Amino acid sequence: MLSGVDLAFKDVHVDINGTQILKNVSGQAKQGDMLAIMGPSGAGKSTLLNCLSCRRPISGGSVTLNGHPMTNKLRRKICYVLQEDILFTNLTCRETLKFTAMLKMPRRMPNDMKQKRVDDIIKILDLEKCQNTRVGDFLNPGLSGGEKKRTSIACELLTNPSLLVLDEPTSGLDSAIAYSLMQVLKTYTQQNKKTVVTTIHQPSSQIFYMFDNILLLCDGQVAYFGKSTRIMTFFNSIGLYSELDYNPADFILDKVKESDETQQKILTASMAMRNTDDWPRELRSLNSSFVSKDEEDEGITITVHSNNIEIDNVPALSYGLEKGITLVSSDAFDIDKYTVEGDKWPSSFWTQYTALLARAFINTKDRVLSKLTIIQTLCLAVILGMMWFNLERSEETYNDRLGVIFFMNAYLAMVPVFEILTSFPGEKKVITKEREAGTYRLSAYYWSKMTSEGPLVFILPTLFLSIAYWMVNLMREADNFIFCWLIMLLAVFTAQSIGLLLGIITPDFKTSITVASITMLAALLGAGFYTKHMPDWISWIQYLSFMHYAFGAMLKIEFRYGNPLKCNPIETTQFASCIISNGTGVIEGEDILQFAKMDNEIWIDIVALFVIFLLCRLSGYIFLRIFQKPGRN
Numbered sequence: 155m156l157s158g159v160d161l162a163f164k165d166v167h168v169d170i171n172g173t174q175i176l177k178n179v180s181g182q183a184k185q186g187d188m189l190a191i192m193g194p195s196g197a198g199k200s201t202l203l204n205c206l207s208c209r210r211p212i213s214g215g216s217v218t219l220n221g222h223p224m225t226n227k228l229r230r231k232i233c234y235v236l237q238e239d240i241l242f243t244n245l246t247c248r249e250t251l252k253f254t255a256m257l258k259m260p261r262r263m264p265n266d267m268k269q270k271r272v273d274d275i276i277k278i279l280d281l282e283k284c285q286n287t288r289v290g291d292f293l294n295p296g297l298s299g300g301e302k303k304r305t306s307i308a309c310e311l312l313t314n315p316s317l318l319v320l321d322e323p324t325s326g327l328d329s330a331i332a333y334s335l336m337q338v339l340k341t342y343t344q345q346n347k348k349t350v351v352t353t354i355h356q357p358s359s360q361i362f363y364m365f366d367n368i369l370l371l372c373d374g375q376v377a378y379f380g381k382s383t384r385i386m387t388f389f390n391s392i393g394l395y396s397e398l399d400y401n402p403a404d405f406i407l408d409k410v411k412e413s414d415e416t417q418q419k420i421l422t423a424s425m426a427m428r429n430t431d432d433w434p435r436e437l438r439s440l441n442s443s444f445v446s447k448d449e450e451d452e453g454i455t456i457t458v459h460s461n462n463i464e465i466d467n468v469p470a471l472s473y474g475l476e477k478g479i480t481l482v483s484s485d486a487f488d489i490d491k492y493t494v495e496g497d498k499w500p501s502s503f504w505t506q507y508t509a510l511l512a513r514a515f516i517n518t519k520d521r522v523l524s525k526l527t528i529i530q531t532l533c534l535a536v537i538l539g540m541m542w543f544n545l546e547r548s549e550e551t552y553n554d555r556l557g558v559i560f561f562m563n564a565y566l567a568m569v570p571v572f573e574i575l576t577s578f579p580g581e582k583k584v585i586t587k588e589r590e591a592g593t594y595r596l597s598a599y600y601w602s603k604m605t606s607e608g609p610l611v612f613i614l615p616t617l618f619l620s621i622a623y624w625m626v627n628l629m630r631e632a633d634n635f636i637f638c639w640l641i642m643l644l645a646v647f648t649a650q651s652i653g654l655l656l657g658i659i660t661p662d663f664k665t666s667i668t669v670a671s672i673t674m675l676a677a678l679l680g681a682g683f684y685t686k687h688m689p690d691w692i693s694w695i696q697y698l699s700f701m702h703y704a705f706g707a708m709l710k711i712e713f714r715y716g717n718p719l720k721c722n723p724i725e726t727t728q729f730a731s732c733i734i735s736n737g738t739g740v741i742e743g744e745d746i747l748q749f750a751k752m753d754n755e756i757w758i759d760i761v762a763l764f765v766i767f768l769l770c771r772l773s774g775y776i777f778l779r780i781f782q783k784p785g786r787n
């Protein structure tokens with residue numbers, strides 16, 4: 155059985171850039187205990203939480219689990235629930251848990267056990283009602299704030315951690331939802347003898363007394379550590395009293411923020427408390443001037459028991475039971491049985507790849523192939539087809555033919571770039587979180603990303619081209635159409651790779667859109683449609699433009715491998731061959747391509763597109779490796 159652990163931290167110091175953020179911070183949380191870390195903004199709560207969960211190194215002091223210093227094996231017993239719920243918005247609550255189970259649970263565990271664990275966790279966290287609801291976002295709401303938080307906690311509980319570390323789990327929740335969330339946590343902690351450490355901002359009185367212990371921080375120092383039921387006694391003992399019905403959390407936070415003098419008084423009393431019976435034995439320093447209760451009369455300066463107000467109306471210890479929540483004991487679920495020491499990753503590459511592939515496919519499918527995107531593609535294909543309807547194969551329509559090919563290229567390349575840029579920031583957060591937790595290999599993620607989106611990315615351009623190509627009357631031969639379609643797909647995948655690379659290397663959405671707009675506009679201008687007289691010193695830009703190659707290849711399919719165009723009358727023709735034939739002949743494809751300055755070999759265009767595609771994919775992976783450092787394991 156994996157029950158809780160005894161966490162103890164003693165004299166923890168953290169210095170950042172020469173500033174002491176935490177000074178001499180000590181405290182503990184035992185099996186079955188919930189410890190709340192409280193304090194005003196900037197007091198050091200998040201810093202301490204990060205140290206306790208091994209996400210930040212400490213400059214001095216010690217953090218131990220069951221009396222032992224942290225080892226990789228012990229670290230795996232800790233899970234960390236971030237303040238923000240970082241989840242895929244298109245997955246349901248159950249799908250989210252199912253994929254997390256596949257990725258995080260040991261490879262040797264049978265699948266039906268993993269499935270059973272998901273079912274149990276759904277019950278434990280009271281998620282049955284919303285298990286098939288999508289997570290949702292602000293545009294398409296799904297799970298409520300409390301349900302999202304419980305889903306985030308559920309993802310962490312799947313691996314049956316012994317120590318649960320939570321950063322502000324109730325932030326953004328209304329008081330009733332916050333209470334029910336804490337109630338579920340309390341019940342889970344008690345029944346499974348787990349250990350919970352959480353930062354919390356301004357809990358209601360009910361929530362406050364659910365915590366067994368409170369660690370109050372003030373300016374990086376301990377202002378109080380001890381039982382929640384005794385904190386008012388402590389404040390009273392130094393002459394700080396509250397009105398009868400005042401929320402104790404509000405009272406203590408008000409006091410530590412009050413004046414320098416009050417702060418000093420509290421900190422001095424807290425230091426003195428370390429030498430009394432109220433200070434846990436495990437945290438006492440060898441050289442402390444501890445005086446036991448028996449010796450109290452003989453000269454302790456501050457007596458924390460004076461003015462003792464015992465709190466009798468603390469909610470009963472049967473949290474959740476009155477609500478009829480049935481908790482599944484973790485006895486039957488011993489993940490350690492299936493974990494092999496030395497396994498770097500919980501699951502095999504193949505399991506990671508298939509789970510990530512299926513997850514990416516479900517998450518992307520509804521976004522890429524939504525009703526709206528299909529309608530948009532159909533409408534634009536028909537509008538374009540009507541605007542350039544049934545072009546005659548003559549010199550007169552030469553510019554229209556170039557225009558329509560260029561437009562199709564530009565439209566089909568722009569869509570995947572901006573689609574990936576709008577969706578990737580959310581995905582990046584999930585990968586960062588999962589990689590920090592050492593859930594899977596980056597290569598498994600990257601391969602799954604590339605392969606899952608392939609079928610989805612190719613459907614819309616195929617639909618678009620199938621309508622527009624025939625309506626416009628481009629070269630009406632099956633060979634030409636298929637060749638054109640393949641080039642179009644290559645261009646779309648190249649555009650998508652550029653979008654992904656930009657999404658990876660830019661720090662935020664706004665920057666990525668700005669950089670993408672510049673890149674795509676430069677690619678459009680360099681394509682060779684708008685200008686044929688670029689100054690020499692800048693003309694190299696066209697060779698960097700993937701649209702130059704896509705546009706060039708499609709022109710070749712249309713003209714080099716298509717039928718010639720009928721000449722204009724001699725007065726209006728632009729082609730020498732038409733002048734020679736007195737306006738009665740035809741213009742060969744090669745003449746048209748020379749006129750358009752696009753007469754290179756088509757294989758050059760194809761190879762160039764491939765090279766750009768591969769370079770973007772490869773550098774995307776390298777940059778992702780640099781930015782997404784794996785976490786522990």
Ligand SMILES: Nc1ncnc2c1ncn2[C@@H]1O[C@H](COP(=O)(O)OP(=O)(O)OP(=O)(O)O)[C@@H](O)[C@H]1O
Nearest residue numbers: 170171173175193194195196197198199200201202
């Ligand atoms: N990387 C850093 N560099 C410099 N100072 C830092 C860094 N991280 C934290 N600090 C400082 O350490 C102090 C404690 O920060 P911390 O985030 O732990 O506070 P907090 O109690 O969690 O605050 P809040 O409730 O506002 O989140 C703050 O004064 C903060 O400015």
